[in-house]
Amino acid sequence: xxxxxxxxxxxxxxxxxxxxxxxxxxxxxxxxxxxxxxxxxxxxxxxxxxxxxxxxxxxxxxxxxxxxxxxxxxxxxxxxxxxxxxxxxxxxxxxxxxxxxxxxxxxxxxxxxxxxxxxxxxxxxxxxxxxxxxxxxxxxxxxxxxxxxxxxxxxxxxxxxxxxxxxxxxxxxxxxxxxxxxxxxxxxxxxxxxxxxxxxxxxxxxxxxxxxxxxxxxxxxxxxxxxxxxxxxxxxxxxxxxx
Amino acid sequence: xxxxxxxxxxxxxxxxxxxxxxxxxxxxxxxxxxxxxxxxxxxxxxxxxxxxxxxxxxxxxxxxxxxxxxxxxxxxxxxxxxxxxxxxxxxxxxxxxxxxxxxxxxxxxxxxxxxxxxxxxxxxxxxxxxxxxxxxxxxxxxxxxxxxxxxxxxxxxxxxxxxxxxxxxxxxxxxxxxxxxxxxxxxxxxxxxxxxxxxxxxxxxxxxxxxxxxxxxxxxxxxxxxxxxxxxxxxxxxxxxxx
DNA sequence: CGAGCCGTTGAGGGGATTCAAGCTCAGTGG
DNA sequence: CCACTGAGCTTGAATCCCCTCAACGGCTCG
Numbered sequence: 408x409x410x411x412x413x414x415x416x417x418x419x420x421x422x423x424x425x426x427x428x429x430x431x432x433x434x435x436x437x438x439x440x441x442x443x444x445x446x447x448x449x450x451x452x453x454x455x456x457x458x459x460x461x462x463x464x465x466x467x468x469x470x471x472x473x474x475x476x477x478x479x480x481x482x483x484x485x486x487x488x489x490x491x492x493x494x495x496x497x498x499x500x501x502x503x504x505x506x507x508x509x510x511x512x513x514x515x516x517x518x519x520x521x522x523x524x525x526x527x528x529x530x531x532x533x534x535x536x537x538x539x540x541x542x543x544x545x546x547x548x549x550x551x552x553x554x555x556x557x558x559x560x561x562x563x564x565x566x567x568x569x570x571x572x573x574x575x576x577x578x579x580x581x582x583x584x585x586x587x588x589x590x591x592x593x594x595x596x597x598x599x600x601x602x603x604x605x606x607x608x609x610x611x612x613x614x615x616x617x618x619x620x621x622x623x624x625x626x627x628x629x630x631x632x633x634x635x636x637x638x639x640x641x642x643x644x645x646x647x648x649x650x
Numbered sequence: 651x652x653x654x655x656x657x658x659x660x661x662x663x664x665x666x667x668x669x670x671x672x673x674x675x676x677x678x679x680x681x682x683x684x685x686x687x688x689x690x691x692x693x694x695x696x697x698x699x700x701x702x703x704x705x706x707x708x709x710x711x712x713x714x715x716x717x718x719x720x721x722x723x724x725x726x727x728x729x730x731x732x733x734x735x736x737x738x739x740x741x742x743x744x745x746x747x748x749x750x751x752x753x754x755x756x757x758x759x760x761x762x763x764x765x766x767x768x769x770x771x772x773x774x775x776x777x778x779x780x781x782x783x784x785x786x787x788x789x790x791x792x793x794x795x796x797x798x799x800x801x802x803x804x805x806x807x808x809x810x811x812x813x814x815x816x817x818x819x820x821x822x823x824x825x826x827x828x829x830x831x832x833x834x835x836x837x838x839x840x841x842x843x844x845x846x847x848x849x850x851x852x853x854x855x856x857x858x859x860x861x862x863x864x865x866x867x868x869x870x871x872x873x874x875x876x877x878x879x880x881x882x883x884x885x886x887x888x889x890x891x892x893x
Numbered sequence: 894c895g896a897g898c899c900g901t902t903g904a905g906g907g908g909a910t911t912c913a914a915g916c917t918c919a920g921t922g923g
Numbered sequence: 924c925c926a927c928t929g930a931g932c933t934t935g936a937a938t939c940c941c942c943t944c945a946a947c948g949g950c951t952c953g
Contacts, residue, residue, distance in 0.1 A: 554797035
């Protein structure tokens, strides 16, 4: 539930973050990709590398944020509790995403950000972003791009995942999950409870739909949290559903 | 005080804005509120003031945007068409909002932006924002704040308006509409079709719920598109609904 | 090995949709 | 002046999809 170990990369058995920023695996997707490589030596010092297990929070809604996070690996969900006490998952993000941007505006975090899969994030202090921002205004441009991407993704979530039949919603969700998976065909398969909170259905309904999709060969379970997804069958099923 | 603007979008005048920017009625809410008053004389020249009727588009999804808009009066909705051909309204904004920010990133508009009520907007060319941004970096800060506000509002829309019973969704929608109304008790009452596209229900269901709320005294119609809303009864009804 | 969690499946009921018919109201033209 | 028309709102009846309640099996873990 709480943030697990704040393991620097050094303790995790790899080289210290110090010299890894400039050769980061998600370097080209990350926030600082717009900066010249040289700047990153400076950055590495104050950036912490964290690992989280599924269910761990990156941060909690309402907390005063002092850092943004770059998602290096895994999937993170944004969730909040509605006024009638239901949990709703309002968006998912994958590798390369920047999360907790509101902290740059000195606002409290708007949602809970929770690891869906094993996750690695880089914790970037707000002050560091401010500093780089003063030096190189192009960083602001990049930040705005991130915000816009988040906004568009939120719009699509609302439009595609919150209406239509149970079957269609789940199919659309699978489509989303495929986009978030680095691997093309193996996806993270959320628990039925998580799925139900994403698409606004009862747990049992989600289970029924998934079971049927499995029988139809759209999906093959690979353990509890992974599945092999047959994209063409998915598209077929969606095409039928969409008329 | 208010200027007459030309009706058709294409030939909307630029001239009259000249002396109004610095004494704009939404000056303190608008994007340029962060700039010193003096700067605005410059701004007024290229800013056009437009009037739109309900149903008119501010801009269309996919269009290459060259301008952002400040909403001076009225309510604007963002809508898109889902892959199965349904229209979905994903967010509403009211007075003082900045819309079409994606144009600042030279991205096409993400949704259709449509006037819900009679609307007045100021069309601000991208180049003008760029220019001010170079002069005064605080403008970027303000833009980011706007993006974050939009994102949070989108999150709440998804969380509160897309699940639960029909009655609860409509009640929550009324709550939103009250927030968007300058007047505390008289709100814009969307058509049943619009409501159904906002909360993801059938038109008939929306109609049934609204009729019942009217019988219960939560709502009193004032013509076709306006209603008097009894806030305390609304809160009561929501409290019951939320357990 | 029992407890607890999660997933699955069945049965039944309820809320929303669908289909359909009137209704009001504004605009139109005879 | 008023019938005619069409669009939007309302309401009824029947249907269906999803929710709720419930039972059961597999799995992990103490």
